Amino acid sequence: MTYLDHAATSWPKPPAVLAAVCAAIERGGNPGRSGHRLSMQASETVYGCRENLAALFGVRDPLQICFTQNATESLNLAIQGSLAPGDHAVISAMEHNSVWRPMRAMETRGVAFSIAEATAEGIVTAKSVARQLRSNTKLIALIHASNVNGALNPVREVGRLARARKIRFLVDASQTAGAVPIDVEAMQIDMLAFPGHKGLLGPQGTGGLYVDGAIRLAPLKQGGTGSDSENPLQPELAPDRYESGTLNTPGIAGLNEGVKYLLDRGVDDVQRHESALGGRLLAGLASIPRVRAYGPASPSHRTGTISWNIEGRDPVLVADELDREFDIACRAGLHCAYLAHQSQGTGRTGTVRFSLGAYSTEADVDAALAAVQSIAQGGTQ
Amino acid sequence: MSLPVTCLVVYASLSQVHRVKRHLYQSGVFVDMVRAPQCLVRGCSFALRCDETLLPAIRATSQELAIEIRGAFAEIATIGYSPLP
Numbered sequence: 001m002t003y004l005d006h007a008a009t010s011w012p013k014p015p016a017v018l019a020a021v022c023a024a025i026e027r028g029g030n031p032g033r034s035g036h037r038l039s040m041q042a043s044e045t046v047y048g049c050r051e052n053l054a055a056l057f058g059v060r061d062p063l064q065i066c067f068t069q070n071a072t073e074s075l076n077l078a079i080q081g082s083l084a085p086g087d088h089a090v091i092s093a094m095e096h097n098s099v100w101r102p103m104r105a106m107e108t109r110g111v112a113f114s115i116a117e118a119t120a121e122g123i124v125t126a127k128s129v130a131r132q133l134r135s136n137t138k139l140i141a142l143i144h145a146s147n148v149n150g151a152l153n154p155v156r157e158v159g160r161l162a163r164a165r166k167i168r169f170l171v172d173a174s175q176t177a178g179a180v181p182i183d184v185e186a187m188q189i190d191m192l193a194f195p196g197h198k199g200l201l202g203p204q205g206t207g208g209l210y211v212d213g214a215i216r217l218a219p220l221k222q223g224g225t226g227s228d229s230e231n232p233l234q235p236e237l238a239p240d241r242y243e244s245g246t247l248n249t250p251g252i253a254g255l256n257e258g259v260k261y262l263l264d265r266g267v268d269d270v271q272r273h274e275s276a277l278g279g280r281l282l283a284g285l286a287s288i289p290r291v292r293a294y295g296p297a298s299p300s301h302r303t304g305t306i307s308w309n310i311e312g313r314d315p316v317l318v319a320d321e322l323d324r325e326f327d328i329a330c331r332a333g334l335h336c337a338y339l340a341h342q343s344q345g346t347g348r349t350g351t352v353r354f355s356l357g358a359y360s361t362e363a364d365v366d367a368a369l370a371a372v373q374s375i376a377q378g379g380t381q
Numbered sequence: 382m383s384l385p386v387t388c389l390v391v392y393a394s395l396s397q398v399h400r401v402k403r404h405l406y407q408s409g410v411f412v413d414m415v416r417a418p419q420c421l422v423r424g425c426s427f428a429l430r431c432d433e434t435l436l437p438a439i440r441a442t443s444q445e446l447a448i449e450i451r452g453a454f455a456e457i458a459t460i461g462y463s464p465l466p
Contacts, residue, residue: 031395032394032395032396032427033425034416035415035416035427040414043395043399043414044399047396047399047400047403050396051403061400061446062400063396063397063400225394226394226395226425227393227394227395227424227426227427228393228394228424228425228426229423229424229425230423230424231424235393235394237393237394237396237397239396240394240396
């Protein structure tokens with residue numbers, strides 16, 4: 001199979017990821033609960049993953065990273081934990097439903113929000129964000145790279161703007177964690193939400209949120225943390241405050257191996273790899289009659305996620321044909337990001353999306369281009 | 382000659398214990414992690430267990446990392462635990 005759906009979940013995973021998941025299940029132990037060796041070993045694994053994630057994102061204190069089930073939970077924690085009635089927030093026109101929907105829900109609780117527009121290529125400039133700021137703006141939430149068309153946003157500039165105005169800055173790194181270098185200090189990011197199962201190459205059911213040490217969020221859930229048990233209230237300490245209940249230890253063990261792979265290889269190398277393949281894919285799509293690709297033309301302004309359509313063809317049916325006739329896996333439709341599609345003029349039709357990963361090859365790209373060419377020419381039904 | 386004394390340094394959470402332990406490890410100092418006995422702290426807590434000669438290093442590392450020590454205790458066979466200053 002030619003797998004071009006890494007924006008949904010990366011596949012295959014490094015063999016060490018699978019081995020670590022199995023080993024954690026075989027070994028057992030609930031981290032941070034009991035004092036026996038199995039429990040302590042499990043907690044060593046969890047802390048090791050925190051430490052490696054901190055190294056990957058330039059976080060000084062690994063305890064500022066809490067584990068979640070996925071980026072959606074991280075974004076909900078950051079948004080719901082930050083905003084109170086009377087507050088205002090700014091999001092962008094390129095956001096995923098995992099930001100848009102929580103913000104719409106917060107509206108019913110007396111929180112207002114504005115949407116910063118994107119350019120025709122899908123990029124949200126700092127100027128566009130600045131135009132939406134109000135005196136009561138407490139949060140700016142920005143997707144680092146679009147899951148629809150791969151457009152990379154100027155996070156560093158928006159971080160500078162947010163810090164100058166003393167506004168909390170949340171970055172959704174669902175499409176960039178492990179694929180684009182991220183340094184929370186240099187980018188002045190206050191909260192970074194990331195999934196474990198995409199660019200970080202871990203299993204599904206893993207994710208996390210970096211929360212700057214000066215920030216104290218209202219937790220999404222309350223319960224057992226293995227600490228401060230006599231206290232009827234949730235502990236103040238991070239990450240315990242945000243991690244009630246037993247963690248996904250096998251998943252985190254696998255995620256740890258994915259992160260170690262990236263630390264060894266270097267995220268900048270992954271970015272170069274995906275950028276080169278993305279350039280090849282974009283150039284190839286541009287050369288096929290009746291095919292239109294969306295998003296930035298320059299590889300330096302985008303990730304390896306590319307949306308496209310064939311004139312007059314339903315993207316879902318095209319993706320189905322790619323799967324059935326050409327053994328190519330990709331995703332079509334609105335990609336849970338209606339706001340972004342609306343902004344880019346594809347809200348009614350949707351698009352077909354190819355997304356590259358750390359293990360993608362030139363052969364994958366060439367197979368995809370040959371298949372698109374064939375479908376666009378009406379070669380298969 | 383007095384026998385070496387074993388100490389328990391108690392923290393609020395296991396994550397904190399890990400952080401201090403890892404920093405010590407990177408400096409070549411090796412210590413154990415244990416559940417803190419219920420008689421020392423109410424509720425669930427964890428501790429570093431070490432020879433008393435390592436106590437200054439543990440205190441210094443905790444301070445450097447801004448991690449609060451909830452208590453330091455000497456293990457004494459006859460009476461259990463004795464608080465350390």
